[in-house]
Amino acid sequence: MSVVSKAELMERFGLSEKEIEELEAAADAADRGEWPKGKITRIGRPSLYEEETETVSHKEPKSKIIALDAKARALGISRSQALRQATDLWLMQG
Incomplete structure (x- = not known):
């Protein structure tokens, strides 16, 4: 695993020191299982059902x-x- 320095983040992605600190705080919170309040947007197809789904798998010839x-x-x-x-x-x- 490669660690990118703050200087490299600033240079390669144009991030400010404040933005980097916010990203680090968000990553630390996610590591603790905490999620930001507000709407969570799921990426992908919309669900077919209003309830939780589960994958079922079996083998056929x-x-x-x-x-x-x-x-x-x-x-x-x-x-x-x-x-x-x-x-x-x-x-x-x-």
């Missing part, structure tokens, strides 16, 4: 995955969406 992908592609949906729909149907069957 390659031939079944090829067939699943072909059917999903024909329907214009992703593999994940096809599996979500299949799960919903299965759960609705009781």
Whole structure:
């Protein structure tokens, strides 16, 4: 791990000494598990659900995955969406 000096931060990134001190304070707080107050912006796609999600993974034979992908592609949906729909149907069957 390489440590960059304050002088290098100032030279390479145009940061002031005050900005560097603020960044160091924020990094120290994050190391302690503290987060700044205010809105947290998540980067990436918006969530499909209003609740917390969890990844589910299992193995299938390659031939079944090829067939699943072909059917999903024909329907214009992703593999994940096809599996979500299949799960919903299965759960609705009781």
